[in-house]
Amino acid sequence: MKNLSVAAVRLSRWLLSFAGRGGSLPGQIGLKIDPQILSKIRITGPVVVVTGTNGKTSTANLIADLLQEAGYDVVTNRxxxxxxxxIATALLSRTSLSGTVKATAAVLETDELNVKYILPALPVTALVVTNFFRDQLDRAREMEQLIESIEGVLEPFQGTLVLNANDPNVMRLADKAPQASVVTFGVARNQESTRVTGEAAEGKFCPRCSRPLVYDWYQYSHIGRFRCEACGFGTPDTIDVNLEDIDLAAGTFAWNGSTFHNPYEGLYSMYNAAAVLALGKLLGIPAPKAEAVFRHAPQPAGRNETFEADGRRIVLNLVKNPTGANEVMKVIERDPALKQIVIVLNDREQDGRDVSWIYDTHFEKFMNPATQxxxxxxxxxxxxxxxxxxxxWTGPLHMVSDLKEAVHEAAAAGDVIYVVATYTALVPARNAILEEVRK
Structure with missing residues (x-):
């Protein structure tokens, strides 16, 4: 069954490529033929799994680039x-009929609810966890249930947990992985840090003893330096990779005596860079290779993606939960230019049917005179x-049923346009922007 499963994936992937399609269908076929196929293949070299609510795509892609920069032949679901x-499609497409993956490393972005399938099936070297926030309640359920699904497969894990030291919901995983080693990453207190937070936060209580957590400071949401005064759970005194000298205006930070260029905008994206450096430290990859990756990192689609034409600037951002959306709002707020805002809110299955999260998002940050x-x-x-x-909001508010029309009207009204879109709206919004740029 193993050989048949691998052959079916490779053949279906090859056939789909002629139609300009890819996706997960080949993996569906392979798993249908042999549900245990992932546990039967052989991978030579490190296997890195990246998960978390926000930042996993950017982090996984940067890690894949880092390993390639270090000389690995990387298979990844980029x-x-x-x-x-x-994930089955990505791996089996590069697997020989004998069951050996033809690569020297694997970097796999993994949905949080799928970690319970991937971690036990593969020889995972490192599980990188970016953060945990409330997200898509109708699909992922409450955050506590999601975290427990990951904790349930950690007891036999003998690899390394690469954990966000500033997120109590992430650090709690170490308690459930007695055989794993732990590497931590974080971002030091800086000019953006605050003593209190007015944002939605899920890190209020200690996961060990349920007492209230005390924060010395916050970066955003429940990310910060925390401690439980009852049982001692908290941010480690020593963090393996802790970014310092944060300069958001210049887009730089320091670590281990060197200055690095942050590949993406915003304080939250610094954590992606910290995770990459932590993984590099674990694998013994020199820091200059990470800096080279950061400097040449492509802008991910929909992550502050900027389009320019005829003096106009259109910026596209994906939003899917309150915490990520609030960070996007901060980026928009920091831009002093006169601007138009397009918000595309869908409630399809991949977006999440429940849109109540928009009331935990601080859209008020762009409700100022700069927004026209x-x-x-x-x-x-x-x-x-x-x-x-x-x-x-008391300014002009346009309700437009057609997305393309909305983008067109906003682009005609000013030179700086921010388009904020939920998951299923991202590609249509990007296509609408490209049409405007090409005119």
Whole structure:
């Protein structure tokens, strides 16, 4: 069955390539033929699994680039097919009929709910965890249930946990992995850090004893330096990779005596870079190779992706939960230019049917004189328009059913346009922007 499963994936992937398609279908076929196929293949070299609510795509891609820079032949699901079927497609497409993956390293972005399938099946060297936030409640359920699904497969894990030291929901994983080693990463206190937080936060109570956690400071949401005064659980006194001298304006940070260029904008993205450096330290990859990767990192689609044409600047951002959306709002707020805002809110299955998260997002951050008008579109445009009114927006508010029309009107109204889109709206929004740019 193993050989048949591998052959079916390779053949279906080859056939789909002629139609310009890819995705997870080949992996679905392979797993249907042999549900245990992932545990039967052989991988030579490190296997890195990257998971978490926000930042896993960027982090996984940067880690894959780092390993390639270090000389590894890397197999990875770079396009973000992070469910079990997508991971099976990536691996089995590079597997010989004898069951050996033809690569010297694997970097696999993995959906949080799929870690329970991937971690026991593969010889994972390192599990990198970026953060845990409330996200897509109708699919992922409450965050506690999601974390428990990962904790349930950690007891036999003998690799290394690479954990965000500033997230109590991540650090708790170490308690459930007695056979694993732990490497931590974080970001030191800086000019953006605050003593209190007004953002949605899920790190209020100690996961060991349920007492309230005390924070010395916050970076955003529940990310910061925390401790439990009852049982001692908290941010480690010594963090293996702790970024310092944070300069958001210059986009730089320091670690281990060297200055690095942050590949993406925003304080939250510094944690992606910290995770990459921590993984590099674990594998003995020199830091200059990471700096080379950071300096040449491509901008991921929909992550502050910028398009320019005829003096206009259009910036596209993906939003899918309150914490990630709030960080996008901060980026928009810091831009002093006169701007138009397009918000595309969908509620399809991949977005999450429950859109109540928009009331935990601080859209008010861009409700200032620099914002000239707001366009709301998408399947739940009415809900977003109501949210704008509840937020106190009194300027021009346009409700447009057609996404392309909304982008076109905003682009005609000004030179700086921010487009904020949920998951299923991201590709249509990007296509609409490209049409405007090509005119």
């Amino acid at each position: 396009k973000g097919d992070n469910l079990r079927e997508g 008008a707001i366009w709301c579109t998408g399947t739940r445009s009415g809900d977003m328009g109501l949210r704008m009114q509840y937020g106190g």
